[in-house]
Amino acid sequence: MKNINPIDTNAWKSLQKHFYEIKDVHMRDLFFQDNERFNKFSINFNNQILVDFSKNRITSDTLKKLLMLAREIDLTNSIRSMFNGEKINRTENRAVLHTALRSDSSSIMYNNKDIMTDIKKMLAKVKFFSELVINGSWKGCTGKSITDVVNIGIGGSDLGPSMVVKVLGFYKNHLNMHFVSNIDGSHISSVFKKINPETTLFLIVSKTFTTQETITNANTAKSWMAKHLKKNNFIERHFIAISANVKNVIDFGISLENTFIFWDWVGGRYSLWSSVGLSISLAIGFDNFICLLSGARSMDHHYLNTDLDKNIPVILALIGIWYNNFFLSETEAIFPYDQNMRRFPAFLQQTNMESNGKNVDRNGYSVRWQTGPIVWGEPGTNGQHAFYQLLHQGTKLIPCDFIASICPNGHHFMNHHIQLLSNFFSQTQALAFGKFKKNTEKKLDNVKNGIHKSFDVSLYKMFEGNRPSNSILLYKINPYNLGSLIALYEHKVFTQGIIFNIFTFDQWGVELGKNLAKDVSLSLNDNSKVIKYDSSTNGLINFYKFLR
Numbered sequence: 001m002k003n004i005n006p007i008d009t010n011a012w013k014s015l016q017k018h019f020y021e022i023k024d025v026h027m028r029d030l031f032f033q034d035n036e037r038f039n040k041f042s043i044n045f046n047n048q049i050l051v052d053f054s055k056n057r058i059t060s061d062t063l064k065k066l067l068m069l070a071r072e073i074d075l076t077n078s079i080r081s082m083f084n085g086e087k088i089n090r091t092e093n094r095a096v097l098h099t100a101l102r103s104d105s106s107s108i109m110y111n112n113k114d115i116m117t118d119i120k121k122m123l124a125k126v127k128f129f130s131e132l133v134i135n136g137s138w139k140g141c142t143g144k145s146i147t148d149v150v151n152i153g154i155g156g157s158d159l160g161p162s163m164v165v166k167v168l169g170f171y172k173n174h175l176n177m178h179f180v181s182n183i184d185g186s187h188i189s190s191v192f193k194k195i196n197p198e199t200t201l202f203l204i205v206s207k208t209f210t211t212q213e214t215i216t217n218a219n220t221a222k223s224w225m226a227k228h229l230k231k232n233n234f235i236e237r238h239f240i241a242i243s244a245n246v247k248n249v250i251d252f253g254i255s256l257e258n259t260f261i262f263w264d265w266v267g268g269r270y271s272l273w274s275s276v277g278l279s280i281s282l283a284i285g286f287d288n289f290i291c292l293l294s295g296a297r298s299m300d301h302h303y304l305n306t307d308l309d310k311n312i313p314v315i316l317a318l319i320g321i322w323y324n325n326f327f328l329s330e331t332e333a334i335f336p337y338d339q340n341m342r343r344f345p346a347f348l349q350q351t352n353m354e355s356n357g358k359n360v361d362r363n364g365y366s367v368r369w370q371t372g373p374i375v376w377g378e379p380g381t382n383g384q385h386a387f388y389q390l391l392h393q394g395t396k397l398i399p400c401d402f403i404a405s406i407c408p409n410g411h412h413f414m415n416h417h418i419q420l421l422s423n424f425f426s427q428t429q430a431l432a433f434g435k436f437k438k439n440t441e442k443k444l445d446n447v448k449n450g451i452h453k454s455f456d457v458s459l460y461k462m463f464e465g466n467r468p469s470n471s472i473l474l475y476k477i478n479p480y481n482l483g484s485l486i487a488l489y490e491h492k493v494f495t496q497g498i499i500f501n502i503f504t505f506d507q508w509g510v511e512l513g514k515n516l517a518k519d520v521s522l523s524l525n526d527n528s529k530v531i532k533y534d535s536s537t538n539g540l541i542n543f544y545k546f547l548r
């Protein structure tokens with residue numbers, strides 16, 4: 001992997017020049033000039049996912065220059081380095097091998113060990129255990145089968161599995177799934193109200209098994225279960241751990257037998273493919289979990305083996321860089337036209353922002369270019385009635401990804417689906433092409449200080465357009481296609497991290513807040529006045545102590 005600063009490349013300079021040439025060109029003209037634009041700027045992924053990137057402020061020349069950037073940065077070799085298990089997460093001295101978790105290779109060597117053997121064992125254990133719980137043979141300590149599963153975890157130990165379980169609600173079996181992440185006691189207490197301790201299984205998911213939120217919630221769950229069940233073996237029958245830290249798991253009281261391990265080469269936010277996906281396997285069955293992995297694998301193959309100019313994650317990453325680094329857009333929006341995908345933007349927020357929210361390059365210098373964007377989003381059509389006004393007529397340029405499926409996701413109300421899709425198709429059209437000002441609009445009288453002044457209302461009804469979007473249209477939201485879609489975004493983020501010349505797979509930026517919270521928590525133990533922090537923090541804590 002080469003540690004080249006993007007701004008030092010010839011391609012960057014050429015893109016900078018090109019930007020000034022085409023920044024005011026309107027998509028209306030680009031489409032008008034080229035009937036083949038859609039065919040040129042869309043990729044069909046196995047007849048299952050169509051990615052249309054034609055509604056972007058790009059020309060063939062733009063793409064050529066962006067691809068030159070990828071080549072100059074030596075992206076292809078960086079991709080190989082990741083798949084080959086090189087220790088590309090250098091600040092933590094680790095490989096990044098979540099792709100191995102969904103691989104069909106017979107062997108992948110890491111640290112002189114074939115990790116495929118461990119992965120296969122892990123998957124066999126997930127399969128065996130999921131089947132026991134789903135078919136009712138796994139009994140709680142009072143002899144009853146499990147009805148409810150509570151996943152306790154946060155960040156990557158929550159967002160991925162909870163998102164997948166929600167998106168694939170249509171595939172769900174009889175088990176009721178709950179996810180507790182927040183340390184706010186209202187989260188776990190709201191779940192306690194819904195479950196029966198005798199028939200509930202807790203999955204404690206934490207790579208480090210030190211995360212304050214997860215350990216606090218896990219201890220609360222343990223005390224709650226002890227109080228209600230009054231049986232010595234309640235932990236053995238009701239608590240499962242998923243972690244890379246076996247020692248802490250054992251100290252917590254969970255046996256090795258009830259522990260699903262994963263490894264330091266799996267990043268938290270890339271871990272749903274590992275035993276962290278146990279809740280997925282429990283909710284939709286192991287076979288569907290395997291379909292999810294297979295779908296991701298098909299995207300891995302595409303990413304690893306397809307030329308850069310036809311490579312979906314690469315193209316989307318480069319277009320993202322075009323807006324982030326040349327148009328200087330600050331944010332990027334994700335709009336799934338699918339209510340079950342409502343947590344997909346939140347999941348991608350962590351994937352993207354925890355990965356590429358960095359300001360030091362791989363050579364140890366402060367970056368002099370923008371790195372990862374702010375990612376946000378909501379499902380359509382709800383967003384249309386909330387914030388799309390700003391997308392259409394605001395002063396900010398916000399590139400958007402619109403995601404939808406041809407088949408409805410988990411219902412048979414075709415009239416709803418047709419209307420949903422008509423909005424999906426219309427919004428990107430409105431954003432791209434806008435609406436010309438009509439001179440025929442009626443003028444209104446504006447009365448100010450008694451003086452009549454007429455003004456042109458049509459100005460307010462004008463849509464300038466030229467607002468970019470990608471449309472991602474899936475045949476169906478099934479486990480396989482969802483796996484491909486998630487992997488697509490993972491690889492997009494990796495590609496951008498390589499071009500930004502940053503380390504995508506660490507997350508030191510979350511440490512300071514965590515450590516301060518530990519210290520502050522000690523200061524909250526008594527009622528004495530606090531003076532050790534800055535005046536703002538002292539003032540806030542003392543006000544809290546005064547009124548609590």
Ligand SMILES: O=P(O)(O)OC[C@H]1O[C@](O)(CO)[C@@H](O)[C@@H]1O
Binds near residue numbers: 209268
């Ligand atoms: O699985 P763990 O170790 O509890 O960590 C949870 C999350 O916390 C983070 O470290 C950030 O605080 C994420 O990267 C991770 O997904």
